[in-house]
Amino acid sequence: MPPLDTLNEIPFVPFRSFRSFTTKVKSCEPSEVSILNQKNKKEKIKGYEVVLEDTILFPEGGGQPDDRGTINNIPVLKISRRGVDAVHFVSTEIPAGTDVNLEVDWSRRFDHMQQHTGQHLITTVAESMFGFPTTSWNLGEKVSSIELDTPKITEEQITVLEDAVNERIRERIPVTPVLYHDKDDPKLAEARCRGLPDDHEGPVRVLSIEGLDNTLCCGTHVSNLAHLQLIKLLGLEKGKKNKSNLLFVAGERVRQYLGRSYQVEKSLMTILKGPLEEQEDLADKAVKASKSAQKAVVSLLRDLALLEAYKFKTNPDKETVLVLHRKEGDNEFMNKIVNEINDKSVTCLLTVGDEKGAGLFLLSGEDSVIQELGPKVAELLEGKGSCSRGPYQGKCNKLSHKTKAEKLVREYIAGIKSEL
Numbered sequence: 306m307p308p309l310d311t312l313n314e315i316p317f318v319p320f321r322s323f324r325s326f327t328t329k330v331k332s333c334e335p336s337e338v339s340i341l342n343q344k345n346k347k348e349k350i351k352g353y354e355v356v357l358e359d360t361i362l363f364p365e366g367g368g369q370p371d372d373r374g375t376i377n378n379i380p381v382l383k384i385s386r387r388g389v390d391a392v393h394f395v396s397t398e399i400p401a402g403t404d405v406n407l408e409v410d411w412s413r414r415f416d417h418m419q420q421h422t423g424q425h426l427i428t429t430v431a432e433s434m435f436g437f438p439t440t441s442w443n444l445g446e447k448v449s450s451i452e453l454d455t456p457k458i459t460e461e462q463i464t465v466l467e468d469a470v471n472e473r474i475r476e477r478i479p480v481t482p483v484l485y486h487d488k489d490d491p492k493l494a495e496a497r498c499r500g501l502p503d504d505h506e507g508p509v510r511v512l513s514i515e516g517l518d519n520t521l522c523c524g525t526h527v528s529n530l531a532h533l534q535l536i537k538l539l540g541l542e543k544g545k546k547n548k549s550n551l552l553f554v555a556g557e558r559v560r561q562y563l564g565r566s567y568q569v570e571k572s573l574m575t576i577l578k579g580p581l582e583e584q585e586d587l588a589d590k591a592v593k594a595s596k597s598a599q600k601a602v603v604s605l606l607r608d609l610a611l612l613e614a615y616k617f618k619t620n621p622d623k624e625t626v627l628v629l630h631r632k633e634g635d636n637e638f639m640n641k642i643v644n645e646i647n648d649k650s651v652t653c654l655l656t657v658g659d660e661k662g663a664g665l666f667l668l669s670g671e672d673s674v675i676q677e678l679g680p681k682v683a684e685l686l687e688g689k690g691s692c693s694r695g696p697y698q699g700k701c702n703k704l705s706h707k708t709k710a711e712k713l714v715r716e717y718i719a720g721i722k723s724e725l
């Protein structure tokens with residue numbers, strides 16, 4: 306999760322709520338930026354910084370991520386604010402003076418507008434009802450959070466807050482941005498504000514939720530609380546000391562969340578064979594039963610290893626080679642057998658895992674034998690091993706070749722015997 310962005314207000318950046326817009330390129334300079342790739346890792350990309358005469362694409366700020374969109378069908382990969390300019394990063398050069406058409410990725414933008422306005426509403430109601438000021442917020446990819454300056458919020462308070470914000474949505478309260486051209490205007494002092502940044506220039510914008518709140522904000526918002534559709538407060542997550550992080554989803558995200566939750570519920574109904582009301586209990590029982598079965602397997606494998614070793618040692622016709630495969634076994638199972646036999650003159654070739662797939666192998670015996678045969682066995686089984694802890698052991702991909710490995714070991718030991 307990215308770090309919580311503070312509610313530091315940033316100055317007004319010219320933008321209009323159009324989905325497409327025609328303008329001209331002011332400048333285009335080569336540059337390089339770090340952006341998150343599809344694997345969510347930072348990647349440096351070479352490209353161009355484009356400044357336009359005007360823009361409808363919102364740069365990052367006020368806790369709201371930047372827009373996506375296109376300039377003459379070229380994808381805009383990042384937008385940041387520099388002074389009063391929005392800087393658009395693209396991978397293709399668009400020379401200064403070019404007439405361009407901008408398109409906003411509207412589904413991303415509208416989602417941000419809903420989460421952002423939802424945050425304003427929750428912030429103002431949480432403060433007026435409970436005296437919990439907002440210190441920062443984060444617009445997450447699926448869920449957003451508001452950091453409230455209180456060490457504790459009860460379940461009951463969350464329910465009351467959720468009821469109140471949804472009541473305001475049903476009241477269809479208008480949300481209007483008001484521009485102040487003088488930043489020393491006394492009316493600005495009445496608005497919620499945590500200070501303007503040092504490089505602020507131009508007019509200041511106050512967001513007004515009629516009769517509820519006035520906040521300095523540069524972000525993008527819906528024009529009426531009704532456009533939020535619904536807000537769901539999901540609960541709390543651990544935050545900084547003496548703060549509480551309240552998780553929420555607004556608007557379309559509620560539908561998406563509900564859709565995902567229902568799919569999970571439906572899958573769990575088949576897996577756990579029970580309705581939603583019983584799924585917690587059923588999942589709890591299934592996890593406990595699985596843990597208990599796992600314990601029993603560990604214990605039985607240990608006993609089985611002892612029995613295998615005992616069977617080998619007490620066999621009147623015992624050979625000098627023990628070859629054994631057990632699908633359900635593990636490293637401990639193989640090492641237990643070797644330790645119990647405790648005889649270096651016995652060469653053990655032990656394997657565990659799926660006979661047709663990958664698994665583990667172990668070769669024990671005289672040091673000279675395992676040093677020479679170990680790598681050859683590993684190669685035959687298409688695996689890798691080492692003998693750092695006594696026997697030569699490791700992982701392999703082709704347990705189906707274990708008969709070849711057995712042949713190699715038996716022939717090698719027979720060869721040594723005939724030499725003697």
Ligand SMILES: [Zn+2]
Pocket residue numbers: 367421422425512522523524525526
């Ligand atoms: Zn805002």
